[in-house]
Amino acid sequence: MAKKTKKILEPTEIVHAPARPQLITETIETNYMPYVMSVIVSRAIPEIDGLKPAHRKLLYTMYKMGLLSKDHPRVKSANIVGRTMQLNPHGDMAIYETMVRLTRANEALLHPFIDSKGSFGKQYSSNMKFAASRYTEAKLDIFCAELFSGIDKDAVDMIDNYDGTQKEPALLPTTFPNVLVTPNTGIAVGMASSICSFNLAEICDATIALLKNPKLSVEKLLDILKGPDFPGGGAIIYNRDAMREIYETGSGSVPTRARYTYDKMENCIEITQIPYSTTIEVILKKIFDLMKEGKLKEITDARDESDITGLKLTLDLRRGTDPEKLMNKLFKSTSLEDSFKCNFNILVNSSPRQMGILEILSEWIIFRMGCLRRELTFDLNKKKDKLHLLMGLGKILLDIDKAIKIIRHTEKEEDVIPNLMSGFGIDQIQAEYIAEIKLRNLNKQYIINRINEIEGLQAEIAKIEDILGDELKLKALIASQLNEIKKKYGQPRKTQLIHSDDVEEYVEDKTPENYNVRIYMTREGYFKKITMQSLRGNDEQRLKENDEIVYEAETENISDLVIITDKCQLYRARTADFECVKASSMGEYLPAKLGMDDGEKPVFMRVQSGYPEDESFVFIFENGKGVRIPASAYETKGNRRKLINAYSDASPICGVFYDSEKTPIDIMLVSDAERAIIIKSSLIAKKATRTSGGITLITMKKGNKLVRAISDYDDKYNKLNGYRKYKIPASGQLLAPEDMGALQLRIE
Secondary structure, eight states, rough: OOOOOOOOOOOOOOOOOOOOOOOOHHHIIIIIIIHHHHHHIIIIITTTSSSSSHHHHHHHHHHHTTTTSSTTTEHHHHHHHHHTTTOSOOOHHHHHHHHHHTTTTTOOOOOOOOEEEEEETTOOOOOSOOOOOOTOEEEEEEEGHHHHTGGGOOOSSSEEOOSSSSSSEEOOOOOGGGTTTTTTEEEEEOOOEEEEOOOOOHHHHHHHHHHTTTOOHHHHHHHHSBBBBBOOOOOOEOOOHHHHHHHHSSSSEEEEEEEEEEEEETEEEEEEEEOTOHHHHHHHHHHHHHHHHOOOTTTEEEEEETTTTTEEEEEEEEOOOOOOHHHHHHHHTTEEEEEEEEOOOOEEEEEEEOOOHHHHHHHHHHHHHHHHHHHHHHHHHHHHHHHHHHHHHHHHTTTTHHHEEEHHOHHHHHHHHHOOOOOOOHHHHHHHEEEEEEEHHHHHHHHHHEEEHHHHHHHHHHHHHHHTTTTHHHHHHHHHHHHHHHHHOOOOOEEEEEEEGOOOOOOOOOSSSOOOEEEEEESEEEEEEEHHHTTTTTOOOOOOOOOOOEEEEEEEOOOOOOOEEEOOOOEEGGGGSOOOOOOSOEEEHHHTTTTTTTTTTTEEEEOOOOOOTTTEEEEEETEEEEEEEEEEGGGGGSOSSSEOOOOOOOOOOEEEEEESSSSEEEEEEEEETTTTTEEEEESBBBBBSSTTOOOOSOOOTTHHHHHEEEOOOOOOHHHTTTOOOOOOOOOOOOOHHHOOOOOOOOOO
């Protein structure tokens, strides 16, 4: 096989485009502004009819398909999408997603435009997806008759589609302010629009009031138009001042919250309506996160039980949980309470404007009056044309035989019209009409019946001309149409209004949950709090090497703790301040947790339930002295977490104990000279001053010191501290070195 040779390409000369200086503003205006205006005008911002171009093209395509007829069956969505692409070349999925939002099944609109069959997802769920367009069916809802009323009577301008092969409406001649009834959001370049929905009946009443009184005040408007009405219901936390600002400026925030019921028998909360701006999945995720963090212990389970009947989010509660307090907590910590950001940016004559409610309604009235004038003018011209024909027909009534004779004796077809015109003194249009009458209708009865319509036509023409010549009558006609729409399509509010004064603000309960725990402190200063449930079958504690437990107690999570350190300072804490850990954990390091000074370590800790007069702290120092300080000396008025000068700093601390006058304790003092003494705490002098140096308890030679002070000679203490069980000598008896050996002590 012949070996292929590589073709060597000859280097070509690179031709550089000529560079020319240009102002950045000119570049932006030439290259960027057309795109910006296209996005604003032709994509993201709704017009005064309340629709974006994508909505309008889809609905008009369905209208031309005859899908507004009651008798027309639903057709496949794929068929509708394909036909819409003749007006909207943005791809089938973009068109179908637009269609989904307009359907009744999706529940995104107060008054859906499309009657649907099949799975179209839900506005309140991000996981509930819509089916493919080949499986679903749709037609226009009868409500759309109010969008297209007069469209075939020249009510609006018709413009070319993108390739100039068809005509489409620039706007739809909506008979009601759809711009404030259909919710709409969109993000353009440099601006955005976010319009909430309002109740149709209230909008009709507000528009009628404005038609009657163009100087309608915002205060009066607030009395008529209560506030937004969201398709998903829920509740609005109503503040009249905040609502007034939205009505005046078209900008603001509407706080919304979910609605729920409490099932006492099942001890669960059923949430059936959520804010329009959130979804079930977002709410559930936040609830589960809070449950994992231990911040929602009132809930045992949360699940989505939404079905064909509608939304339902169920929360199972622990026994004894107050449902109202729990919901207030959820309102604060989840999107069960959210806000809808209002930004009423609307295109008026292809120019974006941010307007308040009154200004929007005023602009819609101007738009609607223009549509109605064009529609009435169309009807007027049609009636005038018909009257003109009937007037010509009336002239042949005087001599029908003459008309027949003229037609019969005219030799050429093209001479029939001129001969009729000259024979009866009529114009060409009238002659054409008479010539087209069937032979069977050239009788006196037919012509008289038609001529009798002249009087009615003249009355109708006069009425239309009267309306067109009087703006007040034109407004009255719009008002009557709005009243009919309200009666036909009006429905009660879905969104409840809750006055802000009636809303109970959630205040976090700082009282910790109470339960039984076991606490430990080690010689190195580590602290553990372990629940009793966690301790079951696992008593082996993990400790740092060469560390040992010096204090343990079974107590409650709301107990107060007192910690005394080797730097003459006392710290107060609560058991709840510490996290629960497992036995396998090292625990929390007290010096770091309590913010102790460098090198400071705890030497004593106890659960402190109060500071009674008959109880005392006992301090034993290395110089052999000891003192009892009443517990009341450590009581403070404020919630002081740290107390300095808790005891004397004349000699290093050797041991700290706590006793009661009713139950004094035995304390054994051990020196580095291998001598020890056991003394009852009641024999130690009590001093009122915390910094008192105390009295001598054991006399030692110069250079000697106490190395250990020991109390509580039971099996538990000996086990924890490395001592074996021994018989306690009499209190106050001085132990010689040989006696020390008999005690089998381990002195470190």
